[in-house]
Amino acid sequence: MKSIFTLILAIFSSSFCLAQVPTSGPWRGELDHFGGKLPFNFIVGAQASKTKVDIRIQNGSEIATQGDAYFRGDSIVVPFELYDSELIGHVKDSKTLIGFWQKKRNGKLLFRIPFQAKAGSKDRFENLSPSKINLTGKYAADFWSDENNHSPGVMLLNQKGNEVTGTVLKTSGDYRFLQGNVSGDSLLLSYFDGSGIMQFRSKLIGNQIEGLHFAGLAGKRNFTAIKDDKASLPDLKKLTYLKPGFDRINFSLPNPAGKIISLLDDRYQNKVVVIELMGSWCPNCLDESRYLSPFYKKMKDQGVEVIGLAFEYSPELSISGPKIENFKKRLGVDYEILFAGQPNDETIAQVLPMLHKINGYPTTFILDKTGKVREIHTGFSGPGTGVYYTDWIHEFEQTIQNLLNEK
Known part of the structure; x- marks a missing residue:
């Protein structure tokens, strides 16, 4: 016993x-x-x-x-x-x-x-050789898995000693805060935020960085980067557009509580309206929403409204609704974020049939006081991109102010 x-x-x-x-x-x-x-x-x-x-x-x-x-x-x-x-x-x-x-x-x-x-350790990578190179600068980058699948980008690097920070700008958004080291003539970078994982393993060969980019569970691509102070992306305001014959959008979608919200509601009439296509799972959307939340609080009494259209992995409001609410709570979002369905081409075509397609999350629409779409911006350059982030804020806020000044 x-x-x-x-x-x-x-x-x-x-x-x-x-x-x-x-x-x-x-x-x-x-x-x-x-x-x-x-x-x-x-x-x-x-x-x-x-x-x-x-x-x-x-x-x-x-x-x-x-x-x-x-x-x-x-x-x-x-x-x-x-x-x-x-x-x-x-x-x-x-x-x-x-x-x-x-x-x-x-x-x-x-x-x-x-x-x-x-x-006890602040190191990123270990067992490093003394640095033989300094890679600080802007680079024209190219990523590919095969010769028919190339994807350009702009790589930004800042090196102090053998420590390196930086990011990569792509048309769909940036790679946020990369961190790593130079070891001899090699560049090693990694990133982990609970959502995405990636690392770069590369070398400086001649005048370009060459190596491999690993992302997620199985993503593996070759990449090269050549220093180029004039490296740039395509015009991010021309990648996403409305179909011929359309100059405005409309939708009626539920918020997390199930209430149907429409762009035609009184709340959005005669206002400059910002619409963000996003997802609670998307780190770049998190960065943009983190900016839009205080911006809205500052501008809502001046005639500005913001709406988020959340494309979530679950098609069930009972599952996706709480995720959206948690997103709003964590970022202090006061504007409506509506449940738009799943993040696939078929759903987007149903929700926004006047849209040709989207090229990444987030995608941001700016509507004037008459409801006309005046600008569509693909992707978002977040705080990890430095001057690209501050330039975007300046241009965005100037656009909003110009539309507010229109009679």
């Missing part, structure tokens, strides 16, 4: 075994990525409570969190709530974390990738 009681007590106790508290300060982790060990950095703050700990992911100058990390049994969970993913790690000791990063979609597990992390 005593042995059974002891066994029950042991099982009960183990189920409530708490994780050790991780050491505060910088940590360095590695994901077991198919392109090689993918390094990422995070910072552990002071323990917020008996059940929570402050953990923030770092990519370049961005140090961010999407939810409170918490203890679960003998593990720590770092949630990325907007992206339906989480890091789950067992604290082997206060300076070692071993576990996996997993991502879900509509409640079902998509994948799980092992990771390991150790406290």
Whole structure:
């Protein structure tokens, strides 16, 4: 009888075994990525409570969190709530974390990738050779998986010692905050934010950087980058357009509570209206919405309205609605974000039949006070792009002001 009681007590106790508290300060982790060990950095703050700990992911100058990390049994969970993913790690000791990063979609597990992390290091890549090159500058980049599938971009790099930060601008948006190192004549970059994972492994050969770009679970492309101060993207205001015979759009869609909202509602009449095609799962949309939220609060009394059209992975409002609400709450969004369906060509054609097509998320429409579409901008250059971001803000706000001044 005593042995059974002891066994029950042991099982009960183990189920409530708490994780050790991780050491505060910088940590360095590695994901077991198919392109090689993918390094990422995070910072552990002071323990917020008996059940929570402050953990923030770092990519370049961005140090961010999407939810409170918490203890679960003998593990720590770092949630990325907007992206339906989480890091789950067992604290082997206060300076070692071993576990996996997993991502879900509509409640079902998509994948799980092992990771390991150790406290004390601010390094990105390790075992580096002294830097032989300085790669600071702007580059005309080209990505391809085969000769019939080329994709241009603009790469921006800033090197200090052997540490490198930067991004890549594409027509669909930017690669946000890349971070890495130069080792000898090699350039190594990585990125992890709970949504996307990518890394660059390349070398300077002659006058160009050559190597491989790995993204997601299986994306692998060749890439080259040649320094070019005049490198640029195509005109992002001409990539997305309305079909012939149309100069305005219309829609009637539900908000997360199920209320049908139309562009013809009184709220949007005689206003300059900004419409953002986006998704709560999209990091570039997060960047744009993070800007639009305070912009709207500043401008709504001057005759400006904003509407988000959220294309979500689940076709069910009962599933996608709470994701949109969580997105609004985290960013402090006061304007309507409507559920538009799933992010595919068929759904977009149903919701906006007057639109030729879209080329990426986000895509932003600016309507004048009569409801006419005056501008359509593909993609978004976020804060990781530096001057491209500030230039976009200046041009966007000038356009809005010009339309407000029209009689």
